[in-house]
Amino acid sequence: MLNRVTLYLTVFTVIVCTTGAALAAPSIHFTQYRFFFNEKNKSDAFVIFNNGDEAANCKLSLNHFNIDEQGELVKVKSADEVPNAANNIIKFSPRNVTVRPNTSQKVKIVARGLSRVNEGEYVSYLNMLCKSVRQNKPGIFKLNAAVAYNIPMIVRKGKFNAETSLVSAKLVNHANQATLRVVQSRKGNRSLYGDIKVYEEKTDEVIGFLTGASIYTPAQKKIWNIPLTKPLNSKKIRIEYKENKQFGGSLEANKTFKLAK
Structure with a gap:
């Protein structure tokens, strides 16, 4: 198996x-x-x-x-x-x-x-x-x-191209911890490798992060579970993704989400 x-x-x-x-x-x-x-x-x-x-x-x-x-x-x-x-x-x-x-x-x-x-x-x-x-x-x-x-x-x-976007975000309870479930998409002919940070929109404070987030070809999306380091004071969050240039990529993606109550 x-x-x-x-x-x-x-x-x-x-x-x-x-x-x-x-x-x-x-x-x-x-x-x-x-x-x-x-x-x-x-x-x-x-x-x-x-x-x-x-x-x-x-x-x-x-x-x-x-x-x-x-x-x-x-x-x-x-x-x-x-x-x-x-x-x-x-x-x-x-x-x-x-x-x-x-x-x-x-x-x-x-x-x-x-x-x-x-x-x-x-x-x-x-x-x-x-x-x-x-x-x-x-x-x-x-x-x-x-x-x-x-x-x-x-x-x-050879030559490579890639695109990525932050598709959705949902607050869940994962492993008995408040967690942000994020869906990230990938397009193109190469894999992605970078870091994700979650900011509370109201305070611009980092409340969650994930390092070494990889999406390999041919996968077109990946679901990330990102534990939150502190309770949310508001329902608006901003997610930032940056590729690690050391490993052949420079893509960035940012998106603000309003979480469901």
């Missing part, structure tokens, strides 16, 4: 065995959560940090997802199931590395062969599976956790 994923950066933990004692563990962090390549920018890198007190072994590979009608990611088993996979373009090293406690490891990424592919946007996800490296003493069982990250790799070749 296909696995649905709701965030561009996904994390899961696999438990192998446990004891009741407090255990040491690696603590993995890295410096970049998204990468963008084009004909002018063909290389990049990030650093894996282990701030824990045990070594971590990290294995790197590529994962792939299709996009459903709601704009959600649906994991597939093979790059052949994705029409715009970047697996033949994205190259990286190392693919298997052990990061000792309080040390780091640099990972290099390059986009190769752009001259040989058709114009378009290509997407793959760099999967990084990290688990602790430990030697258990005889008769002692310990927790062994594996944590996986999926980091988007976006590659573009």
